[in-house]
Amino acid sequence: MQTYIVGGAVRDSLLGIPVQDHDWVVVGATPEDMLAKGFRPVGKDFPVFLHPGTHEEYALARTERKTAPGYRGFVFHTSPDVTLEEDLVRRDLTINAIARAPDGALVDPFGGQADIQARVFRHVSDAFLEDPVRILRLARFAARFPDFTVAPETAALMRSMVEQGEVDALVAERVWQEVARGLMEQQPSRMFEVLRSCGALARIMPELDRLWGVPQPPAHHPEIDTGLHIMLVIDYAAQQGYDLCVRFAALTHDLGKGVTPAAQWPRHHGHEQLGLDLIRAVCERLKVPTECRDLALVTAREHGxxxxxxxxxxxxxVKLFERCDGFRKPQRFAQMLQAAECDFRGRAGDGIDFRERPFPQAPYLLAALDAARAVNAGDVAARCGDDKARIPLAVHAARVSAVKQLVRHSDDGDEAADAEGG
Incomplete structure (x- = not known):
């Protein structure tokens, strides 16, 4: 019975970055051997055990055989006869197929150390073909390690997998899991570049994929291309350390530009409303969490x-605050402003960089919302007496009066001006 540290822990230590978790593979043991040593079984599809002291995962060395489409269509085989190399060959990338023995010696049968030095993502074997999740994982790794490139033969393999429909067999929850993790990496744009280059993005998020090649007005968007704009936006969100919901809202806020008539280009009048059904479709298909969906919808509708x-x-x-449910959910309103600021910052070209330009709208709107929220709705309602129908109008009027102390333009009460709010 021999144990080895494998996968990400070895890779990250070689890259000189902090190791978060250790995964172990056990060669020459049976499940009974593990139980006898006090390990606790947790694996459903194949034997994985938790160490009785450290609670780290120990998996028995195994081989696998493809039996059906998708990432669940595998039969796994474990026995004391399965070698370390047989276990490593089923892994996705060479950089993840390195093992470290207890004495510190590295076992690297597929050249993972050389690919780490060369900053290359390369598949270990044709077993990569059998699991479409590996496309998503590689794309996510590209977002984590943006200085790595995809080996040409691996890129070709990924394209063939997409053409053969393997990506279409992915389970929605797993797609969202990988996309969400990629959005939280160092440079999320790299994930989408990899997915787009192999054709996978058009299969899992066609609403996003169609944004490349759609022009925007150069005066406001010197980068011109909408797809490029979105990549700049999500990378800025990552640089600011914003949470997942803000990053997803930043990713989807301009989906409507992908369906505006080409005759209107480079203008996209009404794209805010056009994007709402597209966001709903993405969220329903990928089982996106409700809080991410709701923030994305508010951001798409109101960022203009x-x-x-x-x-x-x-x-x-005040009507903007009401539409955004800002009085009950001020935190979500603040998140929407973060996503909207990412939209503003994600523009560049011809020597123009918006990242350092002022964006006074966010503090201005937060101050206005605070002023409106400071109105005591209970006191206003009490002054309305028995006229319950007047209460909403009176509360609204009191909030408008409070906000007037902050706004620069007087409000003459002309309801036609409300069209400005979209």
Whole structure:
């Protein structure tokens, strides 16, 4: 019975970055051997055990055989006769197929150390073909290690997998899991570049894929291409350390530009509303968490109004807060402003960089919301007496009055001006 550290722990130590978790593979043992040593079984599909002291995962060395489409279509085989190399050959990338023995010696039968030095993602064997999740994992690794490139033969293999429909067999929850993890990496744009280059993005998120090649007005978007804009936006969100919901909202806020008529290009009038059904479709298909979906919808609908915030009347601002449910959910409103600021910052070209430009809209809107929230709705309702129908209007009017102290433009009460709020 021999134990080896495998996978990410070895890779990260060779890259000189902190190791978060240790995974172990056990050669020459049976499940009974593990139980006798006090390990606790946790694996459903194949024998995995938790160490009685450290609680780290120990998996018996195994081989696998493809039996059906998708990432679940495998039969696994474990026995004391399975060698370490037979276990490593089933892994996805050479950089993840290195093992470290207890004495520190490295077992690297597939050249993983050389690929780490060369900063290359390379598949270990044709077994890569059998699991479409490996495309998503590689793309996620590209977001984590943005200085790595995909080996040409691996890129070709991924394209063939997409063409053969393997990606279409992916389970929605697993797609979202990998996309969400990739969004939280150092440079999320690299994940989408890899997925797009092999054709996988068009299968899992066609609403996003179609944004490349769609032009925007150069005066506002010197990068011009909408797909490039989205990549700049999500990378800025990552640089700021924003949470997953903000990053997803940043990713999807301009989906409507992919369906505006080409005759209108480079303008995209009404793209905010056009994007809402597309976001709903993505979220339903990928089983996106409700909080991410709701923030994405609010951001897509209102990011144009946020950009015009300094021009809006007090009445229009209060209606914006009401539409966003800002009085009950001020934290989500603040998250929407973060995503909207990412939209503003994610623009570059011809020597122009928006990352250092002022974005006063966010503090301005937060201050206006605070002023409106400071209104005591209970006191206003009490002054309405028995006229219950007046209460909503009176509360709204009191909030408008409070916001007027902050806005730069007077509100003459003309309801036609409310069209400014979208």
């Amino acid at each position: 109004n946020v950009s015009r915030a300094l021009e809006l009347r007090a009445n229009t601002l």
